[in-house]
Amino acid sequence: MLKGKKFILGISGGIAAYKCAQLTRLLVKEGAEVQVIMTKLAKQFITPLTMATLSKRPILVEFFNPENGDWNSHVDSGLWADAMIVAPATANTMGKMANGIADNLLITTYLSARCPVFVSPTMDLDMYQHPSTQRNMATLQSYGNHLIEPNAGELASGLIGKGRMAEPEEIVEHLRAFFSNESKDLSGKKVLVSAGPTHEKIDPVRFIGNYSSGKMGYSIAEELADRGAEVTLVSGPTRLDIKDPGIKRIDVISANEMYEACVAHFPSMDAAIMSAAVADYRPVKQAEEKIKRKESAMSIELEANKDIAAALGQKKQANQVLVGFALETENAIENAQNKLSKKNLDFIVLNSLKDEGAGFNTETNKITILDNQNKIEQFALKSKVDVARDVVNELVLKLSSL
Numbered sequence: 001m002l003k004g005k006k007f008i009l010g011i012s013g014g015i016a017a018y019k020c021a022q023l024t025r026l027l028v029k030e031g032a033e034v035q036v037i038m039t040k041l042a043k044q045f046i047t048p049l050t051m052a053t054l055s056k057r058p059i060l061v062e063f064f065n066p067e068n069g070d071w072n073s074h075v076d077s078g079l080w081a082d083a084m085i086v087a088p089a090t091a092n093t094m095g096k097m098a099n100g101i102a103d104n105l106l107i108t109t110y111l112s113a114r115c116p117v118f119v120s121p122t123m124d125l126d127m128y129q130h131p132s133t134q135r136n137m138a139t140l141q142s143y144g145n146h147l148i149e150p151n152a153g154e155l156a157s158g159l160i161g162k163g164r165m166a167e168p169e170e171i172v173e174h175l176r177a178f179f180s181n182e183s184k185d186l187s188g189k190k191v192l193v194s195a196g197p198t199h200e201k202i203d204p205v206r207f208i209g210n211y212s213s214g215k216m217g218y219s220i221a222e223e224l225a226d227r228g229a230e231v232t233l234v235s236g237p238t239r240l241d242i243k244d245p246g247i248k249r250i251d252v253i254s255a256n257e258m259y260e261a262c263v264a265h266f267p268s269m270d271a272a273i274m275s276a277a278v279a280d281y282r283p284v285k286q287a288e289e290k291i292k293r294k295e296s297a298m299s300i301e302l303e304a305n306k307d308i309a310a311a312l313g314q315k316k317q318a319n320q321v322l323v324g325f326a327l328e329t330e331n332a333i334e335n336a337q338n339k340l341s342k343k344n345l346d347f348i349v350l351n352s353l354k355d356e357g358a359g360f361n362t363e364t365n366k367i368t369i370l371d372n373q374n375k376i377e378q379f380a381l382k383s384k385v386d387v388a389r390d391v392v393n394e395l396v397l398k399l400s401s402l
């Protein structure tokens, strides 16, 4: 359940910080990645060396490295994570979180995080019961943060009552429960995905194609299926295999074939994500025999293919969501906005070939999502698997707002 998930573990200065060693070990054992951020005081309770060794990553404390000025970007960390866990969350740290007092890296990361945040408080009995602490915890919950209630028992002071940080196993259980609910948020939904390039035949041995590998669309199909959707994948020619046997794959070669398959399946779908790099043109004539070489120049007359996304946009019903992609090399936002409205999409996923690591045949992608309510949201450079999760999250939002 937690395999491949990315967590920021924000440790503030409480005696229960020692439990973070075990928490990190459990998460790493599950196959999760953990980035530890500590407050200065937390270093007094558990050493950075222990946490760096267990998390297999250097821990972060300061905004930048004073030796070389290397910046620890709280924005990048906040975008990278699937969830942030603040444990132990002291009264001081919760007060700052509730009121936006951004005087350390843990808090600035919290304020920048778009992911779910889990807060595991710890403190002494009377501090815990103080109205100010109770109010701050209520405020954090009103922000949508998940509170992991402390346990009752003997506290560091010797007093007995509520205030002991939850055990690492309990925190992991909360995370598991959260992600298992999240992971089936598309059950009962039918989604059509187009992926890969199309090949437009010139003669029996040649075609017009493009560099699309299909990875983005396949990652989206897998993510949708993981989250319970019934997926129909219309795929142009790719070298990829589908890992999930539940995905119905329809192989096509040309844009025309892709058009026919998509138009036939769209009416029964709740949503369609058009990630294919469809050839805009095809040769007017397709030679039956191989075209022989001549000394003279040659030209191939092309005619326009149908725009599949636009065709689905025209047929779209009020209970359907249609998503497109835009690959741009210039005026990216403006071009994407035009495609969004021209094709009647609910949102469009823009990637610019100007961004390093984005586009065709890479393992990574850097996207901006633009929707039909004028929202523009930029995402960090991520693996295509993580980008697929962001796209599917947006789809879930759109479906729930219908």
Ligand code: CTP
Binding pocket: 194, 255, 274, 275, 276, 277, 278, 279, 280, 305, 306, 307, 308, 309, 310, 323, 324, 325, 326, 327, 328, 339
């Ligand atoms: N698309 C489609 N059918 C086409 C062309 C594009 O379904 N014949 C879809 C793509 O799958 C993508 C979106 O439309 O979701 C935008 O594709 P893109 O190639 O960026 O845009 P075009 O409309 O072809 O515009 P241009 O090539 O001029 O940028």
